[in-house]
Amino acid sequence: MTAPDEWELREEVTEYETGWYDGGYDLLKQPDGTEKRYYWADLPPAVVVVARIDGTLAASVGGGGGTEDGRDASSGSDGDHLLFVEQYRPAIRKTHLELPAGIVEDGESYTHAAARELEEETGFKPSSTALLQEYAVATGVLRHDRGIVYAEGLEPGERELDNNEFLEVTTVPIEKALERAREQPANDSTVSALLLAKEDGVL
Numbered sequence: 001m002t003a004p005d006e007w008e009l010r011e012e013v014t015e016y017e018t019g020w021y022d023g024g025y026d027l028l029k030q031p032d033g034t035e036k037r038y039y040w041a042d043l044p045p046a047v048v049v050v051a052r053i054d055g056t057l058a059a060s061v062g063g064g065g066g067t068e069d070g071r072d073a074s075s076g077s078d079g080d081h082l083l084f085v086e087q088y089r090p091a092i093r094k095t096h097l098e099l100p101a102g103i104v105e106d107g108e109s110y111t112h113a114a115a116r117e118l119e120e121e122t123g124f125k126p127s128s129t130a131l132l133q134e135y136a137v138a139t140g141v142l143r144h145d146r147g148i149v150y151a152e153g154l155e156p157g158e159r160e161l162d163n164n165e166f167l168e169v170t171t172v173p174i175e176k177a178l179e180r181a182r183e184q185p186a187n188d189s190t191v192s193a194l195l196l197a198k199e200d201g202v203l
Contacts (some may be wrong), residue, residue: 050156126151129149
């Protein structure tokens with residue numbers, strides 16, 4: 001395995017800046033002596049929230065935990081659910097079922113950001129949060145970290161969407177959440193967050 005000191009940074013170039021991220025490249029001398037540009041996008045950290053909501057409260061959610069065939073997933077069930085949001089993703093031109101998520105603002109912890117984003121996106125605020133995992137995302141091209149936060153003890157709060165957020169809130173019974181998240185179109189943040197939460201025994 002090559003050590004970091006076998007790579008020499010010759011130049012770091014930011015080619016463009018957007019409201020979402022910066023993009024550019026590093027010119028590196030590789031361990032064999034050759035030079036190569038490695039392109040990157042630099043994004044602020046993000047948080048994904050695995051939020052448990054009790055069955056009674058879940059029945060009041062707008063989406064009602066509905067399924068594709070029209071059945072109400074929360075009907076007749078007293079078990080706990082997870083909060084999800086459905087939103088259209090312009091970058092890939094598809095609507096995804098996802099866990100609530102968002103950018104961590106300057107000075108925020110993952111847990112504080114999780115509580116804020118959860119309330120803003122779904123209208124529910126947690127009484128308890130715990131960081132399950134922090135990890136780097138798509139390290140071949142991104143400078144971007146992600147935190148997975150588990151939230152429980154949900155109570156009604158104040159929903160406040162950003163001007164680019166057009167979300168529908170829904171719920172899925174905990175025992176069906178991973179199966180539902182793996183249906184296409186699936187996304188990495190939701191699947192990985194549910195797998196970590198299950199591995200840590202909180203689901």
